[in-house]
Amino acid sequence: MRKKTFAAAALLAAATMTLSACGSGGDGGKPVVSVSEDSARHRAVTVLDQPFEKPDLVLTDTHGEKYDLRKETAGRPTLLYFGYTHCPDICPLTMNNIAVAKKALPKADQDKLRVVFVTTDPARDTPAELGKWLKGIDPQFIGLTGDFATIQAAARSVGISIEPTTKDKNGKPVSVHGTQVVAFSPKTDGGYLFYGEDASVDDYTKGLPKIIKGQNP
Numbered sequence: 271m272r273k274k275t276f277a278a279a280a281l282l283a284a285a286t287m288t289l290s291a292c293g294s295g296g297d298g299g300k301p302v303v304s305v306s307e308d309s310a311r312h313r314a315v316t317v318l319d320q321p322f323e324k325p326d327l328v329l330t331d332t333h334g335e336k337y338d339l340r341k342e343t344a345g346r347p348t349l350l351y352f353g354y355t356h357c358p359d360i361c362p363l364t365m366n367n368i369a370v371a372k373k374a375l376p377k378a379d380q381d382k383l384r385v386v387f388v389t390t391d392p393a394r395d396t397p398a399e400l401g402k403w404l405k406g407i408d409p410q411f412i413g414l415t416g417d418f419a420t421i422q423a424a425a426r427s428v429g430i431s432i433e434p435t436t437k438d439k440n441g442k443p444v445s446v447h448g449t450q451v452v453a454f455s456p457k458t459d460g461g462y463l464f465y466g467e468d469a470s471v472d473d474y475t476k477g478l479p480k481i482i483k484g485q486n487p
Contacts, residue, residue, distance in 0.1 A: 314473045321460030325424035329416035332401030348384040348454040354391035355403040369408040371474030390432045390447040457484035
């Protein structure tokens with residue numbers, strides 16, 4: 271497993287350089303993808319020597335109820351990802367990789383794990399839309415939506431940049447967002463691991479048992 275230690279401050283400074291653009295289609299129906307200048311997002315695992323504080327985030331879940339991230343995930347191993355349901359590639363691949371790896375865990379550990387998907391496109395990702403999309407991946411995954419500015423601030427607090435959804439020259443919606451998954455320890459509630467967009471099922475399968483216990487991979 272590839273891994274490297276980074277200070278959280280350094281990742282915050284580089285946040286604006288760790289973006290991918292995901293569109294619902296471009297020329298010839300192909301997704302719109304930008305090239306990042308920072309290869310850090312491609313590393314399978316980055317271990318932070320200064321963990322991030324879990325965002326103080328209250329949004330709306332797929333049942334239309336308020337969800338307090340800190341309160342609901344306190345003392346639980348948690349994976350946090352910012353993306354959107356209309357993403358043609360990275361977002362569904364990332365969520366499916368986690369879902370496959372999660373199924374390899376003992377049932378008790380599966381129940382402990384919290385996987386939280388926060389939309390970067392709240393205008394289109396209603397609670398019902400999020401619920402339908404996540405149900406097809408893993409019914410236990412938690413989907414959150416709400417005010418974009420609140421979501422953007424929460425993402426930036428853990429070194430991930432997201433931008434408002436715009437349209438490309440063909441009028442297709444494009445959402446630009448960081449592609450990392452942040453893992454939070456059940457012991458400290460600190461975000462101490464970054465999984466890059468190239469993280470495979472095998473990377474998550476190897477890492478999740480240690481995340482459950484609050485150990486570094």
